[in-house]
Amino acid sequence: MSNKRHSHAQWSSRLIFILAAVGSAVGLGNIWKFPYMTGESGGGAFVLVYLVCIALIGLPILMSEWLLGRIGQKNPISTMDQIAGRLKRSRGWMAIGVAGIAGAWLILSFYSVIGGWALSYIRYAASGTFSGMNSDQVSTLFNDLLASPGVLLAWHSLFMVLVIAVVAAGVTSGLERAAKFLMPALAGLLLIMVGYAATTGSFGEGLAWLFQPDFSRITGEVVLAAMGHAFFTLSLGMGVMMAYGSYLGDDVHLGRTAVTVAVLDTVIALAAGMAIFPVVLANGLDPAAGPGLIFQSLPLAFGNMAGGLFFSVLFFVLLVFAAWTSAMSLLEPIVEWLEEKTPLSRLQAALAAGISAWLLGIAALLSFNAWSGVTIFGRDIFNTLDYLTANIMLPLTGLATIIFVGWVMGRDEVRAQLNLSGGSWKLWRFAARYIAPPAVAIVFIFGVLG
Ligand code: PFF
Numbered sequence: 001m002s003n004k005r006h007s008h009a010q011w012s013s014r015l016i017f018i019l020a021a022v023g024s025a026v027g028l029g030n031i032w033k034f035p036y037m038t039g040e041s042g043g044g045a046f047v048l049v050y051l052v053c054i055a056l057i058g059l060p061i062l063m064s065e066w067l068l069g070r071i072g073q074k075n076p077i078s079t080m081d082q083i084a085g086r087l088k089r090s091r092g093w094m095a096i097g098v099a100g101i102a103g104a105w106l107i108l109s110f111y112s113v114i115g116g117w118a119l120s121y122i123r124y125a126a127s128g129t130f131s132g133m134n135s136d137q138v139s140t141l142f143n144d145l146l147a148s149p150g151v152l153l154a155w156h157s158l159f160m161v162l163v164i165a166v167v168a169a170g171v172t173s174g175l176e177r178a179a180k181f182l183m184p185a186l187a188g189l190l191l192i193m194v195g196y197a198a199t200t201g202s203f204g205e206g207l208a209w210l211f212q213p214d215f216s217r218i219t220g221e222v223v224l225a226a227m228g229h230a231f232f233t234l235s236l237g238m239g240v241m242m243a244y245g246s247y248l249g250d251d252v253h254l255g256r257t258a259v260t261v262a263v264l265d266t267v268i269a270l271a272a273g274m275a276i277f278p279v280v281l282a283n284g285l286d287p288a289a290g291p292g293l294i295f296q297s298l299p300l301a302f303g304n305m306a307g308g309l310f311f312s313v314l315f316f317v318l319l320v321f322a323a324w325t326s327a328m329s330l331l332e333p334i335v336e337w338l339e340e341k342t343p344l345s346r347l348q349a350a351l352a353a354g355i356s357a358w359l360l361g362i363a364a365l366l367s368f369n370a371w372s373g374v375t376i377f378g379r380d381i382f383n384t385l386d387y388l389t390a391n392i393m394l395p396l397t398g399l400a401t402i403i404f405v406g407w408v409m410g411r412d413e414v415r416a417q418l419n420l421s422g423g424s425w426k427l428w429r430f431a432a433r434y435i436a437p438p439a440v441a442i443v444f445i446f447g448v449l450g
């Protein structure tokens with residue numbers, strides 16, 4: 001990447017960039033959150049809306065964040081400030097960067113708690129705990145974990161230490177390179193799990209649950225949840241993809257790369273759903289069990305399949321790895337910003353941001369036990385953090401981003417960045433101006449009003 005305009009290191013190739021972006025996108029959102037949200041929101045209807053949101057809203061916003069980052073070459077706040085300033089627009093557009101960084105920090109707090117659950121399940125898996133378990137036993141195992149604040153804290157802390165260590169050392173690209181082997185391994189393992197799901201006798205039922213929309217289940221709330229999840233799963237609206245774009249060379253085609261990332265992310269989520277729902281239905285588990293869904297269904301599969309011990313250890317290791325690369329990407333923009341804007345060193349910045357998010361995470365983990373009665377507008381702390389970020393902050397930040405790129409920036413500059421041919425450019429432009437912004441606004445308003 002040989003462009004003098006660039007002020008800092010560039011990705012050594014398009015591949016490394018894709019790995020980093022996929023590393024951020026593919027995580028707990030795909031394997032933990034997508035299935036449980038699908039289960040809570042009525043299956044196929046949610047999946048359908050989610051897929052539409054990825055294509056019509058997620059893709060244009062992903063491309064927008066990358067192009068902004070590539071033009072700005074700085075942390076998300078400075079990038080927005082600088083581009084708006086050059087266009088003689090309000091510096092208020094900087095709020096996109098501020099809200100994004102704040103959102104990333106909030107998400108990191110509870111993301112690390114769930115990363116801790118996954119870590120603790122490596123241990124159960126390795127000691128053969130799942131072997132021969134029935135559905136009551138797996139539920140008890142999970143509920144006992146949730147009921148133990150000290151244990152949750154230990155795993156949450158370990159997960160956060162792993163994240164801070166990598167970001168502080170600035171070796172994130174090393175981890176991303178590992179994604180080249182580990183992501184395909186995760187995908188392969190999910191396929192094996194789908195294969196097991198096919199033997200449960202409820203495979204058809206599971207697929208129907210995922211892919212046959214029951215349109216009566218589509219409410220404003222479900223559509224908002226699906227849209228929010230589209231943002232969450234593609235790491236949008238958080239300054240994360242913008243920050244990654246700032247390391248991106250001019251020779252990378254944003255559209256093709258965005259499609260690659262979105263397709264991989266979606267395939268992994270759907271595979272997770274196909275591996276989980278047949279097991280859920282075959283064992284009489286409740287699809288609407290909430291955040292514990294994969295931790296209660298997959299151990300049943302592992303406990304009853306050939307090679308389950310090996311596969312279960314491998315699965316939770318890979319899940320932790322996927323969560324780790326995503327969590328790093330949540331910490332990176334804050335650290336980039338603190339490093340550029342304050343006298344803090346990279347290590348100090350990573351510690352400050354990571355430890356503060358860890359503290360907030362403690363409140364989130366207590367909401368599963370000691371503080372379960374503490375609610376804000378009827379939601380416990382964990383759900384408040386989730387709702388506030390996925391359903392409010394990400395859509396609003398994403399909306400502002402797409403309005404900025406679609407309506408505020410000059411078309412020539414955007415077109416040069418995207419490098420799209422005539423037809424695709426017209427399509428993109430139309431989506432960025434007339435589809436995504438009103439769609440996000442309408443969904444947001446109806447969703448929040450309930
Ligand atoms: N996209 C990640 C996932 O699906 O698990 C979560 C995430 C990472 C969200 C980074 C936001 C982000 F900035």
Ligand code: NA
Binds near residue numbers: 232233235
């Ligand atoms: Na994702």
